[in-house]
Amino acid sequence: MSSLASLLLTKAVTPVIVNTSQSFSLEQLLALAKLWRAEYQYLENKPLALIYTDSASFCVGLLAFDGLCSDLYLCSTELVESIENSCSQLSIDINSPPKQLFSQNKSAVEDPYTLGKLKAQSDTRETVTRWWLASSGTSGQPKWFAHTLASLTLNTKYSNTLSELKWANCYQAYRYAGLQVLLQVLISGATLVDNVTHDLIARLQQYANAKVNAISATPSMWRQMLMTNQLQRVPLKRITLGGEIADQPLLDKLSELYSQASIRHIYASTEAGVGFVVADKIAGFPVSWLQQGVANAHLKIDQNQHLRIKPAHELDAQLEALIDDNGYLDTQDIVRSDGDRIFFLGRASGVINVGGNKVTPEKVETVILSIKGVSQAKVYGQPNSVLGNLVVADIVIEPNQDWGNISRTVRAQCKLMLQRFEIPVKLRQIDSLAMSPTGKLSRSNSHG
Template sequence: MRTVPVDGSPASVAALADALAAALDGTGPAVRPVAADAPPTPGPTGELPAGAAVVVSTSGSTGEPKHVVLTAAALTASARATEARLGGPGRWVLPLPAEHVAGVQVIVRALLAGAPPEVQDVRDGFRPAGFARTTARLPRDARWYTSLVPTQLLRILQHGNAALQALRGCAAVLVGGAALDPALRERALDAGVHVVTTYGMSETAGGCVYDGVPLDGVTVDIDDDGRILLGGPTVAAGYLGDPAATAAAFTGGRFRTGDLGRLDAARLTVLGRADDVVVTGGEKVAPAAVERVLSAQPGVTGVCVVGVPDAEWGAVVAAVVVADEAFRRDRATAAVRAELGRAAVPHRWLTVDEIPLRGIGKPDRDEVRRLLSATTAAE
């Protein structure tokens, strides 16, 4: 296995693309992309299965990081299914960290379409102006795609004049890595951006459900506990060096996610992580459901809902919001109560300038809880 450090520069991504191309066609070893500035840690150990092409380390949101083994067949199946869903091959623009599965898959899709991706230099972070300069390098008549996290989409809508103009010309903008607020999605659509909401994870070679509909060959089921089960050719081979975790998460060609979901006429709605459910006074509340209601309120541009300990209720719902003067807490409270019931109404509120993030752009719920605890202690 070859470890390839990437630092967000086009040169480092080009080196990773060369290594990925060799891994996909079998002329080179499996590749493990890592952030160049990541603290040095021992690499994963264990025997790679036949056909292994990429090992992606997860963010460790539910514990110690796991090392997901993706075969060339799984990566190719995912890329081809994406190509079919989006309407054919095209050029790809990469503004994401390449060490994450979403970045890897942009590179794989680009390679299979016959041209390397246009890479935005993100060594100093994502900037809408940099995105605009990157897209300007594409051939004028090119059909092209890109993949963003919700935070990047929001920044382009807020500050990216040239970037927004470029994004309007994109055949499809995949948005994943974190839940996309319905209000942000509608704002992007109203701005003329062809947004496609994706759901998936490293264990499924990235997004495998687009706008609630599984890609060709992908199966979606809900188990007795309400958890989402994903199957099909894009499922990973398991976790490198961790047979117990592999046996617990992968069975019968399916991956048991940590997310709760609902199927309505074969369309998937993700209800949030099972581990995030707040039990308050004996009632179960899904933070993602509360976030959807709050994000639709006037003035709200960011929200994260968590459970915090409470002596009387065991736990209560708490909300951290990014909002302007149009936000009215009383209206938000009434909206949550009307749609989700009294138990879902946040007992604690905190307004911040931005939601703490981790990894590729997911809300850092542990940090949100720390902010709430610090605020409560100071009161």
């Protein structure tokens, strides 16, 4: 197994990382990685926490330490404490990101080593580094799951079309979804444009100016971008959704705005890796996949209506309790079969108990989001002394829409589409919904 640096040199790709002040070619990133590896040679076969600051620095770290360290913990400053707490038996070396390399070794950027010299480096001593990624940690401490470069790149592709893509960096690169984008950029020889601001309208302006033509984001992030009325200025050719349920109204809106674009929703998790990609612009996935499987995985539905997945790669040992005798992992995602399609209903852990009946918030949200004029919706349980919980919905509507009309339509549609105990007892109009750092709708409970 080769390291990330060796893999990229073998493929002879030419990815570019762009930030506010300059752009970095693979040759420049590899030159800086060589300097960093030399400086930290004492970390050979030791674990290391690599702290993210920006995409170029992070790439240098990955290129330098994959194949050198035994373990790479990809993290933010905030996640470092959880590594120390959960892995106290390991000798974790936590070093600041290589920002100083970009300033102290400016000559390396201006006059990088030639690729020929880099290729001549022997990699016979390279180890198979385990890459550790943290779950989103929405309930309690984040958990860490191990991957290898091989498992992380099972679904990365190379083609001339993919090499021409210019990706926006919407995810945190130390999280699974962000790392997938970063590795796709590197392996396909594409371009990554780093964000310079948290202001969404300013970011979309930046994407338009940089001619970004590929974005991967959660459905919640896509809804926020659509609400700005600025998204259409970005010349998108590839649209990817992941991390949450991709509902049909959202897929239709994106398809209408970008009729020629490739639109894909990806089913994946930090624990198991990429499961499958749906590219037909229809919510859910074909029921035929349960029989024929998908690339790199087999699928089935268990007696609890949970989707189970058996990936081609080896799963983290921590997941043993969720894996059946045939090697299928319980994803904890509830699904339903409808005709020739399997639809996602929501996470088992998020179920609301209403008088002994189970309500999946995402199922109710999908009904509400199908109403014209609704931009975003969040459904949650409000504690009740008699029933345990009552179902409540917070709703964001489009500008110039009448709340009275929309709330009446929502109630009528819910009565039509949902069982009585699933229907929200309270609808609240709000200006915006909070999102987690991973770009998903924040499920930490509601506003009073």
